[in-house]
Amino acid sequence: xxxxxxxxxxxxxxxxxxxxxxxxxxxxxxxxxxxxxxxxxxxxxxxxxxxxxxxxxxxxxxxxxxxxxxxxxxxxxxxxxxxxxxxxxxxxxxxxxxxxxxxxxxxxxxxxxxxxxxxxxxxxxxxxxxxxxxxxxxxxxxxxxxxxxxxxxxxxxxxxxxxxxxxxxxxxxxxxxxxxxxxxxxxxxxxxxxxxxxxx
Numbered sequence: 001x002x003x004x005x006x007x008x009x010x011x012x013x014x015x016x017x018x019x020x021x022x023x024x025x026x027x028x029x030x031x032x033x034x035x036x037x038x039x040x041x042x043x044x045x046x047x048x049x050x051x052x053x054x055x056x057x058x059x060x061x062x063x064x065x066x067x068x069x070x071x072x073x074x075x076x077x078x079x080x081x082x083x084x085x086x087x088x089x090x091x092x093x094x095x096x097x098x099x100x101x102x103x104x105x106x107x108x109x110x111x112x113x114x115x116x117x118x119x120x121x122x123x124x125x126x127x128x129x130x131x132x133x134x135x136x137x138x139x140x141x142x143x144x145x146x147x148x149x150x151x152x153x154x155x156x157x158x159x160x161x162x163x164x165x166x167x168x169x170x171x172x173x174x175x176x177x178x179x180x181x182x183x184x185x186x187x188x189x190x191x192x193x194x195x196x197x198x199x200x
Contacts, residue, residue: 003040004043004047004052005082007021007043008052008078010024011053011075012153016068017067018037018044018067019066027132029157031129031157031160031161031164032157032160032161044067044069048069052072052078053069053072055069096118100175108179108183112183115175116172118168119169119173122165122166122168122169123169129158129165133162136154
């Protein structure tokens, strides 16, 4: 998937400025596609040049003018075509997993700290996703929302992000328990020099 389609899909929510899109990416899209504001602005320019989105300038008195972007019919057709293309299998590249893989030969205490930090990040993301979920539901239960909402795609991707972070927490708890148990066993085991002096 390219950033192009993530931007087009985000614009299904309606007209937005580059700043608005950066916030949308940060709050909701980031759970499945990350992009910096600079990447977003460059992509918006490319999409406008390709005729997939339009841009209009909104004049502001006390702030710089801003450009508002919206999908064109061509952009909608491109997005429809994109949804018919089978996605490539996702590939995970996670530096923490490499460190965990090497922890038996490396600094286990440092790796343990990195796992704990990953869990803190997961908790923070879950809290943010839960706030977004409450805003989307707006007092409705999930079944009512899914039956009444004009679009359910953003909610389904939000659910995926929540499940992913919940799994990060479950894995982190298990990993910390294993590392702690092994550290305790090592600390309790007699060292070789102590064992040798006892034999003498």
